[in-house]
Amino acid sequence: MKTNLWQWLLLVILWPSLAASAQTLSDSAYIRQNYTKSEHQITMRDGVKLFTVVYAPKDKSQKYPIMLSRTPYSVGPYGEGKYKTSLGPSSDMMREGYIFAYQDVRGKYMSEGEFVNMRPQIAKKGKKDIDESTDTYDAIAWLVKNVPNNNGRVGQWGISYPGYYTTVGLLSNHPALKASSPQAPVTDWFWDDFHHHGAFFLPHAFNFLASFGQPRPQPSPTGAPRFNHGTPDGYEFFLRMGPLSNANKLYLHNNVAFWNQMTEHPNYDSFWQAMNIRPHLNNIKPAVMTVGGWFDAENLFGALETYKTIEKNNPKTYNTVVMGPWFHGGWSRSSGQTLGNVSFSQKTSEFYRPNIEAKFFRHYLKENAKGTPNLPEAYMYNTGANQWREFAAWPPKATQERLLYFNANGKLSFEKPSAGGQAFDEFISDPAKPVPFSEEITVGMTREYMTDDQRFASRRPDVLVYQTDVLTEDITLAGPLLSALQVSTTGSDADWVVKLIDVYPDTAAQNPHNPASVKMGGYQQMVRSEVLRGRFRNNYSTPEPFTPNQVTAVNVPLQDVLHTFKKGHRIMVQVQSTWFPLVDRNPQKYVPNIFEAKPEDFQKATHRVYFSPQQPSYIKVKVL
Known part of the structure; x- marks a missing residue:
């Protein structure tokens, strides 16, 4: 009996990975049986050749639309007889039948030319001028003309950086491009990925650029190896690194051009503004479906802002948005049922792929494409109620703006604070002992941190905590949030971190997917968090x-x-000034460029948050 029990437990633990492996094997076999692979060098208008791989259905009884993905992350495996183990946005679409085309963008892997991060868009182009939109146009033109058995319709998709190339592809204005899905698209690197309101996301930027940013002097099927930290403990690694100026001296050795450019531009100047794609998102003709995850640690901003900008600037364009309870790309490569310790009660990704994504592309690329697909303007997952919601607009119009005020004794309330008593809380912020962003020992930014239990932080003296009484009815927040703080500091600079948290009741049931050591009773689930570097207020x-x-x-x-x-839950807000190593340390002494701060610039400071009737601090929310 013991043996059987242990076998059963082992199967429960291993089943998700076993199921994923079985799916991969099944997809891989299907591709070889049903698709023919070919490799091409497509010449752009300036003579540079971009490496492109085409997977075409062996069945010739019908014509197929083309699905294009342009990426800086390799279209490999390269070479005759070497096939991908999956095609397209999903296994569903692969089995439905499309021509899938993958292209190494200019200057990456097997494509010629110079790679430029977030290559600025050229508003008025000469015949030989190039940007990513012209490369997309030239790629589509070649594919439609040269790939046999295509129906003359093209769709484009991509996640993260490929999501950016999908957004830029909208500006190509090629008439064959009928449908496009930017998914978690990089949009503006002063708010996406590397920065949040001017605060620098250290491990994410350093770890990515230490590999991705290495020079590639000529086409190659391999990229740079991952950076070896020499320790599993990122908190200690980045603390020992000291000021950001040590990154080059100790590790990068001036080999990463974009790191150097980034450190020379600490403010939102013309360098960053030129990479912002949002001002160019006008006169969009293809149908657009932007996809993102509520718990995407990398490009949540990009998904929301891409949808909102296209919606504002292109009122006649079919434009829809989908947001699920996903980590970065989780809609594509997970069941979407859990993230970290939190359960969403259903396989949200497995619903999305056939019922939303495949339906969108099928309508515009395979069907007559008259009218619009039977999809709502906004398909959004409610992460507290664990249910899909459909809205005619996002943010929804049927909301009431309310203010959640900070009060004395750690109270959070919709009631404005009254006079009397101490009207502020204070804490000492020490850059030498910053608040960790996670209890997990990791060298990077974990995808789970956005739903992690925050009890470890709420017990620190340098984190202020405000929470409501136990809720007597459900409260649904829908749309953007704004934390309006009244603060002071004994220093001359400071970061301000605000976290919105769902506090579970002490009697909350355990989630079946968690180990017994994870207790959901009293769990403080982070729902949303953000940081602003105070100098940019x-x-x-x-x-x-x-x-x-x-x-x-x-x-x-x-x-x-x-x-x-x-x-039965509570709403909690935490306020702190360090969030390490997720965000680099602010010296708390104002210096022109924190990338050039010296060890002696880092100093302790006492920060205060005020909540008097005359100087209230609050969270502005929209209640549905």
Whole structure:
């Protein structure tokens, strides 16, 4: 009996990975049986050749649309007889039958030319001028003309950086491009990935660029190896590294050009503004479906902002948005039922892929494409109630704006604070002992941190905690959040981190997928979090120091949510000033460029958050 029990437990633990392996084997076999692979060098208008792989159905009884993915992350495996183990956005679409084309973007892997990160868009082009939109146009033109048995319709998709190339592809204006799905698209690197409101996301940027940013002097089927930290403990690694100026001296050795450029531009100047694709998203003709994850640690901003910008600037374009309870790309490569310790009660990704994504592309690429597909404007997952919701607009119009005020004794309430008593809380922020962003020992930014239990942080003296009484009814927040703080500091600079948290009741049931050591009773689930580098409180292009001990308004915008705080739960807000190593350490002494800060610039400071009737601090929310 013991043996059988242990075998059963082992099967439960291993089943997700076994199922994934079985799916991969099944897909791989299907591709070889049903698709023919060919490799091509497609010449762009300036003579540069881009390496492109085409997987075409062996069945010639019908014509197929082309699905294009342009990527800086390799279209491999390269060479005759070497096949991908999956094709397209999903196994569903692969089995439905499309021509799938993958292209190494200019300057990456087997493509010729020079790679430029987030290559700026050229508004007025000459005949030989190139940007990523012209490369997309030339690629589509070649594919439609040269790939046999295509029906003359093209769709484009991509996740993350390929999502950016999908967004830029909308600007190609090639008439064959009928449908496009930017998914978690990189959009503006002063808010995406590497920065959040001017604060620098250290492990994410360093770990990515230490490999991706290495020079590639000529076409190659291999990329740079991953950086070896020499330790599993990223907190210790980045603390020992010291000021950011040591990154080159100790590890990068000036070999990563973009790191050097980034450190020379700490403010939102013309360098960053030129890489922002949003001002160019006008006159969009293809149908668009932007996809993102509520818990995407990398490009949540990009998904929401791409949808909102296209919606605002292109009122006649079919434009829809899908947001699920996913990590970065989780809709494509997971069941979407859990993230970290949190359960969403259903396989959200397995619903999305055939019922939303495949339906969108099928309508515009295979069917007559008259009218619009039977999909809502906004298909959004409510992460507290664990249910899909459909909206005619996002943010939804049927919301009421309310203010959640900070009060004395750690109270959070919709009631404005009354006079009397101490009207502020304070804490000492020490850059030498910063608040960790996670309890997990890791060298990078974990995808689970956005739903992690925050009890470890709430017990620190340098984290302020405010929470409501136990809720007597459900409260659903829908749309953007704004944290409006009244603060002061004894220093001349500071970061401000705000976290919105769902506090579970002490009697909350265990989630079956968790080990017994994870207790959901009293769990403090992070729902949304954000950081603002205080020097940018008034202008991201023109930083300014704080006047020590002077009360100052600091607004911290938080990304959208759709979350129900259930009856019996509490709403909590945490405020802190360090979040390490997720965010680099602010010296707390104003220096022109924190990338050039010296060890002696880092100093302790006492920060205050005020909540008097005259100087209230609050979270502005939209209640559905």
